[in-house]
Amino acid sequence: MRLIKSSHFVMLRQNKNIMIPFVKAHACGNDFLIIEEHLAGRRHAELARKLCSRNTSVGADGIEFLERRPNGEFFLRLFNADGSEAELSGNGTRCVAAWLASSEGLDEVALGTHGGVRTCRVVEVADPLYLIESGMGVPRVMPRTIELPGVGNVVGAMVNVGNPHFVLFVNSEDFSAHGLRWQELGARISTSPLFPHGTNVEFVRVLSENEIAFRIYERGCGPTTSSGTGTCASSAAAMALRGVARELTANAEGGPQRTVWSSADVAMQLTGPAEIICRGEVAGL
Numbered sequence: 001m002r003l004i005k006s007s008h009f010v011m012l013r014q015n016k017n018i019m020i021p022f023v024k025a026h027a028c029g030n031d032f033l034i035i036e037e038h039l040a041g042r043r044h045a046e047l048a049r050k051l052c053s054r055n056t057s058v059g060a061d062g063i064e065f066l067e068r069r070p071n072g073e074f075f076l077r078l079f080n081a082d083g084s085e086a087e088l089s090g091n092g093t094r095c096v097a098a099w100l101a102s103s104e105g106l107d108e109v110a111l112g113t114h115g116g117v118r119t120c121r122v123v124e125v126a127d128p129l130y131l132i133e134s135g136m137g138v139p140r141v142m143p144r145t146i147e148l149p150g151v152g153n154v155v156g157a158m159v160n161v162g163n164p165h166f167v168l169f170v171n172s173e174d175f176s177a178h179g180l181r182w183q184e185l186g187a188r189i190s191t192s193p194l195f196p197h198g199t200n201v202e203f204v205r206v207l208s209e210n211e212i213a214f215r216i217y218e219r220g221c222g223p224t225t226s227s228g229t230g231t232c233a234s235s236a237a238a239m240a241l242r243g244v245a246r247e248l249t250a251n252a253e254g255g256p257q258r259t260v261w262s263s264a265d266v267a268m269q270l271t272g273p274a275e276i277i278c279r280g281e282v283a284g285l
C-alpha cells in the first residue's frame with residue numbers, strides 16, 4: 001500500500017483535533033452558525049470562510065459570534081460567508097435571540113451589534129420554532145440614482161438600517177430590471193465602486209397598500225432567501241417613497257415577515273420566525 005504524505009493530508013489530520021461547538025439556526029432559510037466569541041481566537045474571517053462553505057463544512061450565510069460581557073450584556077459580531085464583517089444581521093440577531101430563549105429561557109434580550117442595540121422579544125413558541133419581534137432602529141431612506149457602466153441610470157434608494165442597502169422598485173414578476181436577472185444586477189450593484197464598503201441590494205414589487213414582495217442580493221454572500229435588515233430596508237423605502245401603509249407584510253422567497261414603522265423618527269419593529277436546526281462540533285482551522 002502507498003503511504004500518502006502530501007502536506008495537504010498532514011494539514012487535514014492536524015485540523016481534525018480542533019473542534020468548535022456551534023449552533024445552527026435559520027430565519028426563513030437565511031441560515032447562521034452561532035459560536036461563542038471566545039472560541040474565535042481572532043480568526044473570525046477565516047472561520048466564516050471555512051465553516052460557511054456548503055460543500056466542505058456545515059454551511060451557512062454567516063456566523064454570529066456571541067460575546068458575553070462581564071456586566072451581563074451580550075454583543076454580536078457578524079461575519080458573512082466571504083469573511084467580510086457586517087454591522088449586523090436582522091435575521092441572525094433573531095436566530096441568536098431564539099437560541100438564548102431556548103437554552104437560557106431569556107424571553108426578551110438586548111443584543112449589542114456594530115449597527116446598534118437590537119432588543120428581541122419572543123412572541124410565540126413552538127420549540128424549536130420561535131416567533132420574535134425585534135426593535136430594528138430608525139431607518140434612513142435617501143432616494144438615489146446611480147450610473148452603472150453598461151447598464152445606465154438605476155433609480156433607487158440608499159437605505160440604512162444599521163447596515164447599508166440599495167433598494168430598487170421593479171414591475172416585472174421575475175424581479176428582473178434593466179434587462180438583467182435580479183441576481184446579476186444585484187451582484188453588479190453590490191460590488192460597484194460607487195459603494196466602497198459594498199451594499200446589500202433589494203428588488204421590491206409593491207403588491208398592494210399592505211404588501212410587498214422582494215428579492216435579496218446580500219453583500220458578502222449573494223442571493224439569500226430572506227434578510228431581516230433587507231425586509232426593513234425594503235419596507236422603509238416602500239413606506240417613505242411609495243406611500244404604502246406603515247404596517248406591511250414583506251414576502252421574500254423564504255417567507256413573509258411583518259414590519260411596523262409608525263412614523264419617520266421612531267424605530268421600525270420587525271416580526272418573523274427563527275428556528276434552531278441543530279448543534280454540534282465542527283472541525284475548525
Ligand SMILES: N[C@@H](CCC[C@H](N)C(=O)O)C(=O)O
Nearest residue numbers: 086089090091163227228229
Ligand atoms: N441576512 C442579514 C444581513 C446580513 C449582513 C449583510 N450581508 C451585510 O453585509 O450587511 C439580515 O437578515 O439582515
